[in-house]
Amino acid sequence: MPLIERKLMAHYINAAKPNETEVYVRLGKDLEEYSPSLSAEVEKKKNILGETSVKVSSYEKEGSVEPYYADTDDPLTERLQEIIDKQLVLDDVKSSIVDVHLWDSQGTNVYAAVKWPGMIEITSYGGDTTGYQIPFNFHYTEAGIEGTFNTSTKVFTASASV
16 A cells, blocks of 8 residues: 555634624634644553553644734634634644644545544734634644534534444
8 A cells, every 4th residue: 555645634723703604714824733742641551470551542643833823805704803803722732633634535625534523722913924823723622523624615514324
């Protein structure tokens, strides 16, 4: 099996307010890296026989989007600026990210995908002379939902088995 190119693992973030129709924007412009950290809760025990058991009980997954350059044509900019201006918290910063496997076609412009609910945390805003920046973290809050994503319509459809 050939190696998968990085550009084929696409990440789309929902730029809409909670409880509104989802508006997905692809992350990646100006980003050299997006690698969500899993931060597993791991418990290791060694018994008197010298054997070690390992238990992975949970993950605290988060990803950092830095830099993010504000763009008036990008609906994500409007959403992030609203979080800053209104100092939104709790349910008002809910969103989702869809990981789209562009190597796994399910039809014309339709690919296998996993939708991850979570929260947006603005880490700072401003930046240098290269442009207005709004770096943020995405905190994954629930298990992923398997399904498909249409890259033309930018619509996620959950699998029937969900």
